[in-house]
Amino acid sequence: MLGCKGGLGLRYRLTLATGLVECLCFAGVVFGFASLVFVLKTDGYFTDLCVDTTTGPNGTVQTDCSGQDEQFSLVFTVASFMNNFLTLPNGFIFDRFGTMATRILGICLYTTGTLMVAFSSSALSMLLFPALSFIAVGGILFLITNMQVGNLFGSHRSTIITLYNGAFDSSSAVFLILKVLYEGGVSLHTSFLILSACKLQLPYTIQWYESDQSRRIKPLQKDFYFISPSNRMSCVLSRFFVFHLMWLSVMQLRHYLFIGTLNPMLNRLADNDPALVSRYTNAFAFTQLCGVLCAPWNGLILDRHKGKPLAPGETDKEADLRSSSLSLFLTAFQCLLFSVSASVPLLPLQYLTFILQVLNRSFLYGGSAAFVSIAFPGVHFGKLYGLVMSLSAVVSLLQYPCFALVKGSLGGDPYYVNIALTLLSLLAFVHPVNVFYHCRKLTNGRKDAAGSPTVTLAEAKL
Numbered sequence: 001m002l003g004c005k006g007g008l009g010l011r012y013r014l015t016l017a018t019g020l021v022e023c024l025c026f027a028g029v030v031f032g033f034a035s036l037v038f039v040l041k042t043d044g045y046f047t048d049l050c051v052d053t054t055t056g057p058n059g060t061v062q063t064d065c066s067g068q069d070e071q072f073s074l075v076f077t078v079a080s081f082m083n084n085f086l087t088l089p090n091g092f093i094f095d096r097f098g099t100m101a102t103r104i105l106g107i108c109l110y111t112t113g114t115l116m117v118a119f120s121s122s123a124l125s126m127l128l129f130p131a132l133s134f135i136a137v138g139g140i141l142f143l144i145t146n147m148q149v150g151n152l153f154g155s156h157r158s159t160i161i162t163l164y165n166g167a168f169d170s171s172s173a174v175f176l177i178l179k180v181l182y183e184g185g186v187s188l189h190t191s192f193l194i195l196s197a198c199k200l201q202l203p204y205t206i207q208w209y210e211s212d213q214s215r216r217i218k219p220l221q222k223d224f225y226f227i228s229p230s231n232r233m234s235c236v237l238s239r240f241f242v243f244h245l246m247w248l249s250v251m252q253l254r255h256y257l258f259i260g261t262l263n264p265m266l267n268r269l270a271d272n273d274p275a276l277v278s279r280y281t282n283a284f285a286f287t288q289l290c291g292v293l294c295a296p297w298n299g300l301i302l303d304r305h306k307g308k309p310l311a312p313g314e315t316d317k318e319a320d321l322r323s324s325s326l327s328l329f330l331t332a333f334q335c336l337l338f339s340v341s342a343s344v345p346l347l348p349l350q351y352l353t354f355i356l357q358v359l360n361r362s363f364l365y366g367g368s369a370a371f372v373s374i375a376f377p378g379v380h381f382g383k384l385y386g387l388v389m390s391l392s393a394v395v396s397l398l399q400y401p402c403f404a405l406v407k408g409s410l411g412g413d414p415y416y417v418n419i420a421l422t423l424l425s426l427l428a429f430v431h432p433v434n435v436f437y438h439c440r441k442l443t444n445g446r447k448d449a450a451g452s453p454t455v456t457l458a459e460a461k462l
Contacts, residue, residue, distance in 0.1 A: 012152045016160065019146035023167035024292060025174065026110065026199055027139040027146075030083065030132055032175030033076045034262040035285045038278060039182045041263075044122035046071045066407050069264040075128045076260040077400040083136035084252075084393030090141055091386025095379075099145050106145070110138025111196050118192035140389075143168050144382070147369055155306035158320075159299030161373065162366030166295020169288060169362050176285030235384055239434060240375050245388050247328065247431035248368050249395040251335045254421050255361055257399040258342055261406070261414065268412060269347040280350060287354040294362040301327045302370050313446040320374045322439040327367050328432035334360035335425050343418035 040046075049067030054060065094102045113134030120127040143164060150160035178191045235241055262284060263277070270276040305323045310316070338356035341349060372385045402421075406414045 012149075015152070016149055019149050019164065020167050020292075022142055023146055023164050024171050026171060026195075027142045028168040028171040029174040030076075030079050030136040030139060030172075031169070031259060032172035032285055032288065033072075033079075033132075033259060034281055035175040035179040037072050037263045038281050039179050039188055040072070040128070041068070042182075043188060045120075045125040045128065047122060066264075066412070069261075070403065070407055071125075072263070073260045073403045074400055075132055077256075077397065077403075078129055079132035079136045080256050080260070080399075081393045081397055082133040083140050084389040084396065086137050087140055087144070087389035087393075088383070088386035090137070090144060091382035091384075094144055095382040099148070102141055103145050106138045106141030107199065108138075109134045109141070110199055113138060114192045114196040114199070118189050118196065139168070139171075144385070150373075156299075156303060157373070158302035158370040159296055161370050162295040162299035162302070162362075163292070165366030165369060166292040166362045168365065169291030169295065169358065172288040172291075173285050176282060176288075179282070179285070235376050235380060236387065240438075241384070241388070243431040243434050244368070244371060244375075245391055247332065247428045248364070248388060249392040250424050250427050251332070251360070251364055252392050253396050253398055254335060254339050254425055255357065255364070256396050257402055257417075257421065258357060260399055261403055264407075264412075265414065266347075266350070269345060269350070276347075280347070283351060284354045287358045290355075291358050291362040294359050295366045298327055298331070298363045298367050299370070301330070302367070302374075311443070311446075314443075317374065318439070318442060321435065324367075324371050324374055325432050325435040325439060327363070328371065328435060329429070331360065331363040331367050332425070332428035332432060334363060335428060336422070339418070339422040339425050343415065343422055345413075345415065 046068045047065075049071055050063050050065040051067070052061050053064045054062075090102065090105075093105065113131045113136075116127050116131035116134065120131065146164050147161050149164070150157040153160050174195075178188070178195075181191055182188060263281070266277045266280050270280065302320070302323055305319050310319055334356060338353065338360045341353040341356055368388070369385060372388065373381055376384050402417050406412060406417055410416060
């Protein structure tokens with residue numbers, strides 16, 4: 001469908017482009033929290049939690065701001081939790097009321113959040129909790145509505161979905177821009193007012209859905225489904241859903257803890273040198289811009305079989321699933337490498353960690369959305385995508401006790417927590433292995449049934 005002629009093809013391309021700009025500039029800005037924390041600390045947010053302590057035989061007075069770091073970590077924990085957990089009710093809203101209503105809700109939440117940050121101050125530090133949560137939830141609503149554009153482009157659907165998720169990841173660099181502006185003399189108040197105004201001015205990108213709902217969700221023939229479309233519970237209770245939830249949850253927890261604790265980690269490795277911390281924070285934010293470039297690679301992996309002949313008796317959906325197993329495996333392997341690199345307490349090595357982190361994160365969310373669209377009926381996409389994100393959000397709450405453990409019993413050294421999370425990330429390999437053997441079972445079933453009716457996916461036991 002990328003080759004569409006005339007006004008309709010142009011309209012599709014404009015829809016794709018404007019949605020991409022929206023995701024790139026607004027959708028995932030909350031995940032640039034490390035850059036924002038640097039500014040907030042300079043402006044004195046939560047400084048009341050810093051205490052002076054006396055150490056050494058000479059009674060040297062040092063300022064301990066571990067309480068401040070813990071509070072910033074809690075802000076990010078709450079925001080990232082709300083970002084995922086509310087995806088479930090947002091999915092129901094999207095499936096029930098359509099694109100326009102969902103986008104209006106997202107704009108209202110997002111603008112409210114940015115205005116709350118704009119009018120906050122060190123004396124009103126607690127406003128960061130609702131503000132960042134509103135920004136996060138509004139941003140994920142932009143992503144959910146824009147991902148449906150993938151249905152316009154047929155055989156390139158997975159590539160488009162991963163491209164939007166990559167733009168979502170790259171938008172975290174927006175807070176880096178705010179940090180650079182702040183260092184150039186532009187206040188946080190002014191920057192967030194500009195961000196609010198820009199979001200209100202951006203036009204609706206996919207209004208055509210309201211008049212053509214059939215293109216938003218394109219039902220397939222019944223025997224193309226892996227699970228009966230009439231039974232949502234069979235989707236939720238399937239091994240595909242459970243293993244996919246585990247796959248997403250363990251890797252997401254690793255990423256959230258890394259992002260939420262990046263500032264104190266850099267302070268520790270840089271011996272509290274502000275210039276060095278600022279340089280590494282900027283480097284991390286710059287690498288996030290590459291998310292929009294990395295994510296389509298995963299889409300190309302998912303779509304690599306499109307246009308090629310199918311195996312005898314194989315359906316399009318079976319081919320899509322077979323192709324997804326490699327994407328799921330590579331994503332889990334990237335997370336393992338990222339976690340190992342992040343566990344080594346060597347500051348220069350963090351440049352490599354930043355690269356592995358953005359590569360893995362750009363694969364993670366685009367691949368997750370693409371798999372849900374492949375493995376389950378399209379009529380339930382909003383609800384199932386929302387459910388898997390909501391349940392994974394519950395697991396992500398573990399990031400705060402992990403941080404508290406590091407700051408408390410472990411004396412600020414995250415080494416053992418990093419090792420534990422690295423071992424936990426090995427669970428992510430269960431999902432691609434399950435998908436691979438399921439596809440192999442279907443292939444063997446077709447061979448065994450040569451001359452007999454073809455085994456359909458609906459009949460195959462997951």
